Amino acid sequence: MITTARHAVLALAATSLLLAGCSGGGKSGDSGGAASTPSQATNVAPIPRGFVENDAPAGDPVQGGTLTYALGTEADSLDPATEFGAGSTGGSELAAIYDSLVRYDPATKKYEPQLAEKMEANKANTEWTVTLREGTKFTDGTPMDGEAVKYSVERYIAAGGGWSGFLDDALDTVTADGMKAVFKLSRPWADFPFMLAQAPGNIVSKTGVDQYGKEFVRNPVGAGPFKLEKWAPGEELVLAANPDYVNGKPYLDKLRFVPVTTPQALGDLMTTKGVDAAFLSAPQVMRPILEGNFGGYNEPMNTGSILLINNGIGGKPRPGEDVRVRQAIAYAIDTKVIDQRATGGTGLPGNDVFQAGSRWANGVGGIKPDTNKAKELLAQAKADGFDGKLVMVIPPTQPEASLTVQAMLNAVGFQIETAPAQTVQDLIRRVLVEGDFDISVYGWSVPDEPGEVFARYYDRIGRAGNPIGYKATDLGQLLLDFAATSDETEKKTIMGKLQETWNQQVPSVPLAQTPSMVAWQETVHGIKPSSQLILHFDKAWISK
Template structure:
């Protein structure tokens, strides 16, 4: 990957983070801005905030992120990098966002209600105002969604809004939107929470000079590729932030971010690697925060071509993997073992399926029955993501113990995700957090454009449509479990682990939520952070 702006969720692989979750490029850009800001001052403190553990007001928090250079923007509909998204959620709001279990939680929407057919949803807005004092209205919502859906633009939430017939949707009054859908969609709140689906004032197009949102912070300044400063919005509908200001600074290299944190130039360092976390955790200089179950780690087998068109071969590969060895070796132990399903800990996850263990004898027997003894396969991988090449080498050795020869082919960081979408048979794969329903719809249906495992089954598609047409949540959950049992038995994703997302903070920082995976509401939630 070069230093041009690249997507948080690659357009071919939603959830695959190329800058942030995948690779950081560039050098020390932006660190010059770090030394000029000084240490956070005490600010106007509440009387309750002195050493008793309760939140206090005041101070500026400086947060270091990998950036995108001069091409960075504050247009929330173009938010691609982690830095972009953190800035966007400070300035803007969505109708909904994802909770820790990746279920949709109301934000600007105070309520939503479907009709009997699940193809018409009425959304009620809470009383909220933009930074210019104007109320957030149903017309602003429709303008924002129609802007995102513009076929001439490449806004990241466009695909997520596809179920909505935006021409037929209408404002019933200032605070009520009626969304007309193209088909029954029981999980429509996930659309409202979609990455990048921010609400902006009607008619607004220019966001880089003085953007106006409804978020917890107001715009002060922005230097693309260097820094952005935002100030507390005292009138925020969800309560004014504790901080006076938050400053986002660019430090592309992980070493630059940790050194700035250790040197007191920033109070928050995003995206640290496991080795850094081990070196500093519990040593008293900084705090390490681990966001559990943030990144699925897997190998993807293409089920439409030999040898993985035989489900016995796929099951054999499931049984070759020693998941604990992969997590310990490739992730330095900073994660949990997987069970060949996406979304551990998320809503609808089939947690009652038995944990799959390595069973080399059964793997050999399955390969023999499939006529695939002494199998030779190529595993595509790349240094595009932390742990990819390490996991590939570990799995190669595990497969050898089952009589399978795995040759490792290392691809380019620049083109890896594009290359593996259609070519090859086995590849390293990862994904950030998203609802299980979205994972299924974007990756596992016959028409899914990012179907890396080439899982094409009309009966599986029909189950998804059944789930989306089922109003009762328990009944819907039963359909999702049935789909996951099918994937567990014969799917193409060998999910061996879930990696922690690691953040470093100064010891004075409080309120960073450790239970929230990256991509969820409480990740980078600077309106709830304070300085002790």
């Protein structure tokens, strides 16, 4: 097995926390085929899942123009091996420069070739062959073939890239055969192409790496539809069309990424047409966009808000190691009350892992609030020596939800000591780095895409050494079973079993889905969302 560094938990955490929050709604329809997610407030329209359409006719693609895309966080590296590459930060920039071998199509709910020509698996889903397009070249003129893919993936792993933990866990070898790269896995993984839609599928030029060395992070050489023209960190990243892109020169002349510091500023730039597109994660900002004549794509995130319970990390005994304490916490919490207090009833509360409207929703449901049951379980734990005290780290992103949780737990007999985190970075340090907490409201944002469902939950509760110290193997095995099958019905059945096991073990308590959206002006067409709301702009264009 290839030796790798540990999966970059911190990058995942930062992305999830950016997406954590409450949700709102609007009038726009859903063209992605999924049902709209209902809001709990009677006077608030539902949030559309999938594509949000406007009334502007598209017409035929037009050549030329610059598309400006605003995000709350900018990339700090243009090297896939050192930039995690989520949709909220870095991922779309990397996809523009390098393209990706594969993309996830939310309309078909399948992984489709992007830079690759095709991909094929054996019957056991243990070997995947990616065939590249003839004539594919990096922007330095060198050819992109199977050897280039092999080099790039192994370099990514050696550098400890963000998904290295999963490649280490699942990948035995990658070999080259002309225009083909063959990935042999250590276990069945029906959704393995998910990896190739992320940073590992952003293939770098070995010649470019050799030429620039450590400065490759600022001098990227890929085979994507755009190439670097200017990068002024904190100001803008400008990419120019690659005329030799294997899938044809892009319609756009330039692609411009700009960092914007606040969610409201992102919304204001959209409504005043100061930018062509924006990444939005605050519901109060999304609402005017959804009610206006904008296009976009919305992806409600499962467990986007969750009460993390320390199951036994941080170098000392934790109350959450006792399953009765975890169960008592779950029975004490009413997510609808939290939503009323925190969002005025406009959110998507629920303590099931996959709520109604999710691709993986099932009839099992989460634990129903029961204060008497909570008191009974807490009394049992106290009889065995638990003093009833819990240290609660309060995040800067969800203070109202945290204080409501505190009141509910106090009401059944817990004694909550609060420890406010001053910044998101401080929260990540306390919770994920040091394990210095008993409970904390957090963000574990996971979309419905099957590759992400497996990868994110397996990392957080399935693997040994997971960040909350959950030690039972039941959930991990169910997630491995989910990954192994390509049968949609079987996957959904497994997720029902996962919810049943979650209700028994209560590794943590889901609180709500949270929204995330990419919005674009009515003049913008052809943007293709992929995994983690990474965008592909190779066929994007702006009408005159």
